[in-house]
Amino acid sequence: MATKPAIEARQLRKTYTTTRGVFRRERVERAALRGVDLKIAPGELFGLLGPNGAGKTTMVKIFTTLLLPTSGSALVLGLDAVKEQWALRKRIGFVFGGERGLYWRLSGLDNLRYFADLYRIPPAVSRRRIPELLERLDLLGRERDRVELYSRGMKQRLHLARGLLNDPDVLFLDEPTIGLDPVGARELRVIVRELADAGKTVFLTTHYMFEADAICDRIAVIRDGAIVAEGTPSSIKTLVQDQGIVEFEVVGMPVERLAGLRGLPGVTSVAISEHELAQVVTVHCARPAEVMTQLGVILDGIRLEKVSSREPTLEDAYVQLIGDSR
Amino acid sequence: MRLRVISPWAYLNWLVFPVLFAAVGLYVLSTPGAASSHVVYGVLGGGLIGYWSVAYLDGGNGIQDERWNGTLEQIFATPTPLWVILLGKICGGLLFGLLAFLPTAAFAYFGFHAVLPALDAGRFVISLGVLTLSFFCIALTLTPLFALWRWAFSMLNGFELGVYVLSGFMFPVAVLAPWAQGVAGALSPTWAVRALYASTLADGPHDFGAWWFAAIGLSIAYLTGAYFLYALVERRARMSGQLAMV
Numbered sequence: 001m002a003t004k005p006a007i008e009a010r011q012l013r014k015t016y017t018t019t020r021g022v023f024r025r026e027r028v029e030r031a032a033l034r035g036v037d038l039k040i041a042p043g044e045l046f047g048l049l050g051p052n053g054a055g056k057t058t059m060v061k062i063f064t065t066l067l068l069p070t071s072g073s074a075l076v077l078g079l080d081a082v083k084e085q086w087a088l089r090k091r092i093g094f095v096f097g098g099e100r101g102l103y104w105r106l107s108g109l110d111n112l113r114y115f116a117d118l119y120r121i122p123p124a125v126s127r128r129r130i131p132e133l134l135e136r137l138d139l140l141g142r143e144r145d146r147v148e149l150y151s152r153g154m155k156q157r158l159h160l161a162r163g164l165l166n167d168p169d170v171l172f173l174d175e176p177t178i179g180l181d182p183v184g185a186r187e188l189r190v191i192v193r194e195l196a197d198a199g200k201t202v203f204l205t206t207h208y209m210f211e212a213d214a215i216c217d218r219i220a221v222i223r224d225g226a227i228v229a230e231g232t233p234s235s236i237k238t239l240v241q242d243q244g245i246v247e248f249e250v251v252g253m254p255v256e257r258l259a260g261l262r263g264l265p266g267v268t269s270v271a272i273s274e275h276e277l278a279q280v281v282t283v284h285c286a287r288p289a290e291v292m293t294q295l296g297v298i299l300d301g302i303r304l305e306k307v308s309s310r311e312p313t314l315e316d317a318y319v320q321l322i323g324d325s326r
Numbered sequence: 327m328r329l330r331v332i333s334p335w336a337y338l339n340w341l342v343f344p345v346l347f348a349a350v351g352l353y354v355l356s357t358p359g360a361a362s363s364h365v366v367y368g369v370l371g372g373g374l375i376g377y378w379s380v381a382y383l384d385g386g387n388g389i390q391d392e393r394w395n396g397t398l399e400q401i402f403a404t405p406t407p408l409w410v411i412l413l414g415k416i417c418g419g420l421l422f423g424l425l426a427f428l429p430t431a432a433f434a435y436f437g438f439h440a441v442l443p444a445l446d447a448g449r450f451v452i453s454l455g456v457l458t459l460s461f462f463c464i465a466l467t468l469t470p471l472f473a474l475w476r477w478a479f480s481m482l483n484g485f486e487l488g489v490y491v492l493s494g495f496m497f498p499v500a501v502l503a504p505w506a507q508g509v510a511g512a513l514s515p516t517w518a519v520r521a522l523y524a525s526t527l528a529d530g531p532h533d534f535g536a537w538w539f540a541a542i543g544l545s546i547a548y549l550t551g552a553y554f555l556y557a558l559v560e561r562r563a564r565m566s567g568q569l570a571m572v
Binding site: 016058061064065066067068086089090094096098100101102103104115117118119120162 | 395396397399400401402403404405406407411561564565566567
């Protein structure tokens with residue numbers, strides 16, 4: 001990376017300390033980040049993937065100056081997120097997922113005006129920028145309605161408008177599409193991609209693989225507070241390139257039968273998910289054809305609905321990387 | 327301010343509760359033969375309680391509302407320091423709180439024909455200004471604690487009632503136990519309220535200069551403490567990450 005990174009973490013660590021017990025209070029420490037190193041180039045749309053509790057939000061909060069790291073450094077646009085928070089806050093925007101974080105009893109317009117004041121945006125600029133954002137995020141015409149009357153998608157777009165009020169160079173999005181319907185999520189992804197195409201650096205956390213695959217230039221997978229893989233979505237997929245996926249649907253299969261599958265040569269992981277009437281079993285393996293021929297023996301007496309073999313996806317790579325950390 | 331105007335709860339603090347306090351105070355204090363100095367406590371007491379409630383509670387409740395809305399983190403991470411944001415909220419609360427004197431004064435006049443017997447308008451206005459300053463300084467000093475420690479919110483009402491009693495909003499501080507009078511002396515509203523009541527009464531030795539000076543001096547002392555408190559809150563909040571709801 002020849003240019004100066006827009007976002008950089010060096011040996012970033014965060015340990016939360018809390019207490020438990022009523023009479024005999026006991027200090028409990030939990031490591032959320034364990035020495036993370038990361039560099040993100042200007043204009044890049046970077047995705048951070050990981051299961052709940054892996055450290056994604058902690059990292060975003062450190063970069064957005066909301067949280068102090070226990071050790072290590074976090075730099076955004078060359079500014080230290082620990083010591084230069086006032087200068088940094090003017091140049092970044094952030095959006096946290098979910099419906100909260102807005103004044104529901106105020107209108108969308110009043111929300112934006114208030115935050116424009118807090119971001120110290122000159123009135124002449126905010127008078128021009130707020131209508132632009134409302135139009136771009138398809139909120140024009142509803143801006144005087146109370147936020148409590150907005151749909152979840154509208155609230156999330158209002159969040160994004162708030163995050164863009166100060167025209168930030170770097171935008172942090174923490175699971176921005178969580179809870180949105182497919183159409184709303186797709187619209188938001190298009191907007192986020194457009195922002196990156198317009199030159200903004202975007203740091204996106206998500207656990208939707210297809211989302212990261214579809215819009216991110218580069219991704220990293222975080223597990224238990226440590227980065228376990230980093231690269232383009234296609235390079236991450238190559239981690240499981242030598243593998244195939246066999247998926248089959250069964251009805252009423254006892255869990256003990258999975259042991260037989262796991263024991264087959266070349267099988268690296270077996271996952272089972274319950275659907276309404278059936279169970280879908282996903283087998284990661286080196287030789288899919290061999291596994292498929294053995295299925296008849298292992299599933300003897302069990303109704304087999306569908307069997308298919310396919311190329312690994314980013315989700316498969318993710319599942320392999322995350323393993324049994326959940 | 328807009329949030330306060332549209333909130334039905336705010337009307338309880340500046341309109342309903344002050345009138346209730348004033349009604350009880352006037353009923354008790356305006357019995358036949360009662361001294362006019364006692365009636366004054368009924369006339370002004372309800373308004374003072376309403377004023378204090380709005381000024382102080384709105385700060386603490388405001389922080390708790392921000393936490394529930396999920397906006398506390400959002401405002402904390404803006405380029406505007408927390409004390410400036412709270413200053414705006416508290417100033418709005420003070421403006422709104424002053425309204426509490428209107429219903430209580432009207433209620434006292436029309437309901438009990440109670441008036442302020444010897445009002446010295448100049449000193450009254452100055453005393454009210456000093457009282458406003460002392461409310462402002464206390465609210466600005468205490469409010470960040472609610473941002474940092476969720477348990478502090480549970481002590482909100484206790485402190486609110488304590489100041490009613492200790493600062494002599496509805497009866498003279500002289501009736502309190504000596505130790506309580508000592509505590510009251512450390513509260514800036516005590517001196518401002520004393521001056522405020524004195525400005526409505528002709529009798530008794532009045533030392534307005536000393537009372538105003540005590541209230542202003544204590545207020546400045548609170549502000550000095552607040553300067554360090556805000557730095558602490560900023561750092562502790564970023565260390566613990568406790569601004570979020572969960």
